[in-house]
Amino acid sequence: MNVVGQTAEHLPSRGVGAGPPAIELRDLHKTFGSVNAVRGVDLRIDAGQVVAFLGPNGAGKTSTIDMVLGLSEPTSGSVSVYGLSPRDAVRKGLVSAVMQTGGLVKDFTVAETVRYVAHLFASSQPAQEVMERAGIDAIGDRLVGKCSGGEQQRLRFAIALLPDPDLLLLDEPTQGMDVEGRRSFWAAIRHDADQGRTVVFATHYLEEADAYADRVVLIRKGEIVADGTAAQVKALASGRTVRATLPDADEASLSAIGGVDSVEVRGDSVVVHCSDSDAVARHLLTRTDACDLEIAALGLEEAFIALTGDGGADNLSEGRFR
Amino acid sequence: MTSAVARPKPSDRGVPPFGGFSLQLVELEIHRLLRNRRTVIFSVLFPVFFFLVFGLNSAYANLRVGQGNTSAFIMISMALYGAVISTSGGAALVATERVAGWSRQLRITPLHPLAYIAVKMATSLVLGAASVAAVYITGAVTGKPSMPVGIWVTTGVVLWVGSLLFAAFGLFIGYLLPSENGMQVIGFSLMLFSFGGGLFIPLSQFSHLLRELAAFTPLFGLNQVVHYPLVQGSFDWTWAANLLAWLIIFTGGAVWRFRKDTARV
Numbered sequence: 319m320n321v322v323g324q325t326a327e328h329l330p331s332r333g334v335g336a337g338p339p340a341i342e343l344r345d346l347h348k349t350f351g352s353v354n355a356v357r358g359v360d361l362r363i364d365a366g367q368v369v370a371f372l373g374p375n376g377a378g379k380t381s382t383i384d385m386v387l388g389l390s391e392p393t394s395g396s397v398s399v400y401g402l403s404p405r406d407a408v409r410k411g412l413v414s415a416v417m418q419t420g421g422l423v424k425d426f427t428v429a430e431t432v433r434y435v436a437h438l439f440a441s442s443q444p445a446q447e448v449m450e451r452a453g454i455d456a457i458g459d460r461l462v463g464k465c466s467g468g469e470q471q472r473l474r475f476a477i478a479l480l481p482d483p484d485l486l487l488l489d490e491p492t493q494g495m496d497v498e499g500r501r502s503f504w505a506a507i508r509h510d511a512d513q514g515r516t517v518v519f520a521t522h523y524l525e526e527a528d529a530y531a532d533r534v535v536l537i538r539k540g541e542i543v544a545d546g547t548a549a550q551v552k553a554l555a556s557g558r559t560v561r562a563t564l565p566d567a568d569e570a571s572l573s574a575i576g577g578v579d580s581v582e583v584r585g586d587s588v589v590v591h592c593s594d595s596d597a598v599a600r601h602l603l604t605r606t607d608a609c610d611l612e613i614a615a616l617g618l619e620e621a622f623i624a625l626t627g628d629g630g631a632d633n634l635s636e637g638r639f640r
Numbered sequence: 641m642t643s644a645v646a647r648p649k650p651s652d653r654g655v656p657p658f659g660g661f662s663l664q665l666v667e668l669e670i671h672r673l674l675r676n677r678r679t680v681i682f683s684v685l686f687p688v689f690f691f692l693v694f695g696l697n698s699a700y701a702n703l704r705v706g707q708g709n710t711s712a713f714i715m716i717s718m719a720l721y722g723a724v725i726s727t728s729g730g731a732a733l734v735a736t737e738r739v740a741g742w743s744r745q746l747r748i749t750p751l752h753p754l755a756y757i758a759v760k761m762a763t764s765l766v767l768g769a770a771s772v773a774a775v776y777i778t779g780a781v782t783g784k785p786s787m788p789v790g791i792w793v794t795t796g797v798v799l800w801v802g803s804l805l806f807a808a809f810g811l812f813i814g815y816l817l818p819s820e821n822g823m824q825v826i827g828f829s830l831m832l833f834s835f836g837g838g839l840f841i842p843l844s845q846f847s848h849l850l851r852e853l854a855a856f857t858p859l860f861g862l863n864q865v866v867h868y869p870l871v872q873g874s875f876d877w878t879w880a881a882n883l884l885a886w887l888i889i890f891t892g893g894a895v896w897r898f899r900k901d902t903a904r905v
């Protein structure tokens with residue numbers, strides 16, 4: 319399966335269709351002194367996709383997001399946002415972001431903060447409306463310094479909604495929010511994505527990537543190591559596990575099926591780790607007396623660790639993902 | 641597909657005029673400043689208090705100085721003190737906002753960095769105007785300062801506008817020491833500059849050596865210039881030279897630190 323490096327055209331695109339991609343990165347490099355934070359990233363994100371950007375700390379996610387926002391200049395390579403330079407896209411309110419490091423002014427109230435930013439755009443959504451959408455309309459008069467971490471995060475989200483951006487970048491957007499806050503946050507994001515907004519988010523809540531992203535891009539040591547739907551990425555790293563009840567299983571014939579990594583016999587049951595679960599299932603159901611068949615994908619978390627951990631490169635070099 | 645709810649075309653979007661500068665921003669900033677009691681006490685109440693303490697002493701208040709009296713001279717000094725506290729303090733806020741990450745947040749809006757600084761300057765100028773007005777109104781109410789009406793106006797306007805020199809100072813120190821410490825350094829430096837510039841004690845009471853040195857301190861030139869409409873006599877071009885030199889030093893320093901800063905963020 320060739321997922322790495324693909325532009326994922328097969329993914330759902332609810333966007334405006336034709337027109338420049340929301341984000342286009344070409345051979346992007348960023349060097350800080352002797353550290354190569356981003357090493358040759360090529361990525362095209364079409365309008366209307368919801369894309370999760372995953373990677374361990376220091377993988378280059380934030381460096382890449384900074385370049386998309388025009389907060390830093392690439393060392394080499396190019397960035398375009400809806401065909402424009404990042405700064406022009408920001409000035410037109412095409413792109414906005416909820417950043418981990420986005421500071422707030424403690425002695426403004428919540429409503430003042432929203433009004434302040436609303437005045438900066440050529441055309442802005444009404445302050446009251448974005449506050450309602452972010453769930454902070456009831457605390458408009460509260461000083462920002464007196465807000466909880468979750469409330470401040472909602473305020474950042476409200477600010478990001480003001481220009482009605484075509485592209486929304488979210489760096490750890492739900493950090494500090496409680497479960498209910500996270501749920502309503504994603505409901506709002508999903509709603510906007512259905513209207514054609516492109517959303518790119520970095521998160522360490524892998525279940526969020528799994529549940530809400532059309533497409534998952536895994537980045538490790540400044541390079542993209544996997545790119546596809548959550549299901550594809552999971553399959554990439556860990557394959558699937560086929561479990562069945564089969565007395566006297568023939569280990570050798572199971573191992574001979576293409577794509578099988580290992581076969582374990584545990585009493586009357588057999589567990590097969592493989593990349594092609596369909597072939598194994600077909601074999602078990604048609605050639606043996608196996609029953610109680612279960613096929614399980616390992617979690618995105620295992621995929622994440624396998625692909626981004628220190629063994630990630632070795633896994634790739636085995637050719638399993640090509 | 642719900643994409644029928646068409647989003648506006650990216651190309652239809654506009655860019656705000658004046659790099660995002662607007663009076664509404666200044667208004668919001670002023671609300672915020674007024675909420676901070678320390679700022680109001682330092683920049684408005686202190687100069688008034690100093691004037692009441694130093695400017696009304698009948699031992700010298702009515703002594704003649706140029707077109708008016710000593711009480712008027714001291715009133716101008718205290719108003720200048722208040723105005724420079726306001727402009728430098730307001731400008732230094734840029735630095736604390738940078739530390740808090742607010743300026744980074746603003747960089748993903750259309751607000752141009754220069755428009756941002758202009759908003760800060762305008763806000764500081766409004767606070768400076770309040771400070772000057774408070775001192776001048778107090779002076780008028782006490783009835784001690786005496787000078788022609790036209791000179792009340794010209795000195796007030798000249799020192800208010802001239803205090804912008806110290807906005808550059810505030811930016812420079814703010815970028816150099818971005819923390820609460822920066823504010824303290826500014827308060828302390830302005831106190832020293834005020835002595836050096838002759839705002840608190842007449843320079844004629846200094847020793848010859850101190851007087852020579854005082855002529856090189858940052859408030860000296862500005863203080864002489866703002867008193868000129870009252871004192872009159874010959875205009876000494878070294879005042880202008882002092883003013884210009886410090887303007888270049890402060891602005892240069894602020895630009896230097898600003899460049900370093902944006903390269904890093």
